[in-house]
Amino acid sequence: MGGLNPLIRQMMSSNIEVQCNAVGCITNLATQDKNKTKIATSGALIPLTKLAKSPDLRVQRNATGALLNMTHSFDNRKELVEAGSVPVLVQLLSSPDADVQYYCTTALSNIAVDETNRKKLSTTEPKLVGQLVLLMDSSSPRVQCQATLALRNLASDALYQLEIVRAGGLANLVTLLKSNN
Missing domain, CATH: 1.25.10.10 (Leucine-rich Repeat Variant)
Incomplete structure (x- = not known):
């Protein structure tokens, strides 16, 4: 209108x-x-x-x-x-606010669904995987969930699989598998 x-x-x-x-x-x-x-x-x-x-x-x-x-x-x-929203979303993953973290992890997870976007992310956002791995250990279960989902979407590409392992993501995955959530 x-x-x-x-x-x-x-x-x-x-x-x-x-x-x-x-x-x-x-x-x-x-x-x-x-x-x-x-x-x-x-x-x-x-x-x-x-x-x-x-x-x-x-x-x-x-x-x-x-x-x-x-x-x-x-x-x-x-x-x-x-x-130019992606660098801002990645930067805000380190926000102290769980709502902002949740919105950003979910948005990045959705963006990472597309292969072209994943390729671009791999060249422009070197801190993305490390930040998401850190958020897998968040005190907020919904942030943990979305960070893990974002990593799953990124892991559609072999290079990201290796990067997730190098960033310590496997240990966090094992911990999450043992949780009651």
Whole structure:
């Protein structure tokens, strides 16, 4: 109904409350498939990526949640990679906030489903596997689960299999296999 462009402008506001609410609206809109393509082609991905690095945790959570919601289709994953979202998602794996970790691990897991994206990740994100292996030991079971799923998706490629072993991922897998979760 024409509200997307005003929301994008509001995301770029200097007011944290306005940013938080505008990004929250985009996050909610991105739960519907019919909206995702519009969001991806509207120019919203670059401001969302920028706001994922916000010092305000609420803005950061909303932005990473929106990026996650956008990863549910092949075309949108491609758009996210091209918009430069992946390095930000990888950087935020070390966030102290379990929600941000969960959104980022899940988004990266979805991005890693595509072979082309895995190949790009292998050349541009040298810390990805190590960060995911560390998150397999998270105190949050849902972060553990998504980190393990992301590693499973990456392990579709033989080079990643070796990297996961070298990063100590097997020990964490054995520990997780013994857990009650």
